[in-house]
Amino acid sequence: MKVKKIILTIAAVSSMGFAANALNVANADGVPSVVAGQSGLPSMDVVDVASYQGNLSVDDFKAMKAAGIKGVIVKLTESTNYTNPFARTQVNNARAAGMKVSAYHFARYQSADAARNEANYFADVAYNLGFSSSDLMVNDVEDNNMVAHNVSGNSKVFNDQLHSRGFSDTGLYTYTNYNMDRSFMPNNRIWMASYPYEPSSSRLWNTQYGMWQWTSNAHVNGVSGTFDMSIDYSGMASVDSGYRYVPSAGGWRWVENGQLYTGFRMYMGTYYWFENGVRSDNAWHEAWGNWYYTGSDGRAVQGHQKIDGQDLYFGDDGSFALRSSGYIYDRSSQNGGYRWYENGHLFTGFRFYMGTFYWFVDGVRQNAGWRSAWGMKYYTDDTGRALQGVQKIDGTYYNFGNDNSYYERGGYIFDGSSQNGGYRWYNDGKLFTGFRYYMGTYYWFVDGVRQNAGWRHAWGMTYYTDANGRAVQGVQTIDGKTYNFGTDNTYYLR
Structure with a gap:
């Protein structure tokens, strides 16, 4: 450059007002x-x-x-x-x-x-x-x-x-x-x-x-x-x-500290997304825990936008982040390109959709499998729908109720067996052995089959079930002998 006439003396002045030292600045022709x-x-x-x-x-x-x-x-x-x-x-x-x-x-x-x-x-x-x-x-x-x-x-x-x-x-x-x-x-x-x-x-x-x-x-x-x-x-x-x-890349690219850059950068008043330095158009992008969309001009969109036939909202405060919820077409590789979003974030958990509950993991619908939510167990079938009623899963019967609650509750399940009119007692999908409270009293089951007259041992006590399978109370005569089973609904032999 043409810097001339730069002849200065810079003095460092002490607190007493005297020059502590001096640095001379040279003329551009004499440096x-x-x-x-x-x-x-x-x-x-x-x-x-x-x-x-x-x-x-x-x-x-x-x-x-x-x-x-x-x-x-x-x-x-x-x-x-x-x-x-x-x-x-x-x-x-x-x-x-x-x-x-x-x-x-x-x-x-x-x-x-x-x-x-x-x-x-x-x-x-x-x-x-x-x-x-x-x-x-x-x-x-x-x-x-x-x-x-x-x-x-x-x-x-x-x-x-x-x-x-x-x-x-x-x-x-x-x-x-x-x-x-x-x-x-x-x-x-x-x-x-x-x-x-x-x-x-x-x-x-x-x-x-x-x-x-x-x-x-x-x-x-x-x-x-x-x-x-x-x-x-x-x-x-x-x-x-x-x-x-x-x-080396054959064209214009976004460079960050000398490297081809992937991510958002503010440019010409808005955000653009770059993949290895190349501007990305008509695409979804995740950054800072949110989702964004760049249009055909590469610019991150704001406000209400119709994208792939969907009405979506990206806010109007200069943040550009997706706010919408629901099944959104983001061209992912699963679910035909759809994923479930909740307030702009990919969702994990149950959501009610098309008349039943579906389970999503990072927005992706999950098909056949067990799910845990709200302290209960559920099962979604190979179409992703939460099951109801009695279902046979991997050879085991489960009861998911018929009241639109969908959770697994065990109990007396019709599995077509040759005993108890085709019913057996299941607990967590397994044939149960032991007492279960049912229809106002306790019944004893062995491999899910109700047992009738006989002695039973449970919780360190002795019990007796009658010819109808019900645990007895009070004073009872069994095989010519008298026994006392109490009258306080505990049923055990005194």
Whole structure:
């Protein structure tokens, strides 16, 4: 860049008012020569190039990358009548070397209209060179002829115009004693230039800004020429994120920290979903514990939407999450593409549907199998429906009632046996041996078959069931002997 006249003395003043030490800032033509990779220096995260570096090759940029330089900022334009003749080669070769590539414009405007025109000129060239709306676009403000012509207001106009042209990531380059109000630009998007005579990694300047250009006299082994170098505090020009042209992938992809990205990213005012960097259209997506839908333009939808014939609601508060419940066609691989949602979440449990209960696991209908809910046991058949009545399952009889409650309750079940008129007593699906209370008294069963006259032993006591199978009470004569079974409904022999 063309930074000149940056001759400052920065003094650290003690509490007594005396200068504790002083650091001199060199003229851009007199800064010391440094080499990329040299120890004890501020980081060389970003290099900026212009026409005087000429046709830098892919190998040149690879050498820079090997030296630890991550980003390249290419001068594209100046005023409204100059385009860097080497810009296309520099941009394409830096991309081919796998570096993050940004752009800058050298400003000359002295009015709001001129600022707007320069921004448009910059934007036109940038789009023509393949820059996307998420790439960093920097306004280089250092011409002193602009100061007397409302440089601050005009620079804001320039920045706003870039935004209106679709560029969401904009920055401002200037130097520390340039006379302008920079408040329209966040500090993390300001690129500040100042060159110390003795640059040191233990004495960093301008850390309140996004990036600091600390030398204009850097060399890279294996590459001809000298370069401006910057330490990138915020990652604004060295962290490779956003919509990028990725040669190895054969097109434009969303990149996050240099990797093809899968997931949502906010872009152009809404969320888009990317799969390995590719924008995903007309599809469902799960993120942050919610479900979302991206339309044919890739944008996450809001409000009431009709999708695959269904009326669904995604809210109107900028959160984009599905709120709807029910059997929703989300093109899953099961249930013909349908799954059960509850307030936008895949549901596990019973839901009443089409006249009966169905069991879902992560929204997928489950067919034949036992289910536990509300402290009871249930069974769904091979169509997913909860069963009622007496059912034979895996060779065992179960009673699920006939009152639309569907739970398994055991009891006297007709299984077509040759005894007890075809009924036997089941407990948890198994033929039961022991006492069961039934029709106002206790009966004794052996393998589910009611036993009539005979002695029984249970709970450490002795009992007797009569010819009808009922446990007796009171004083009874059995086989010519008298026995007392009590009269308090306990039935055991005293």
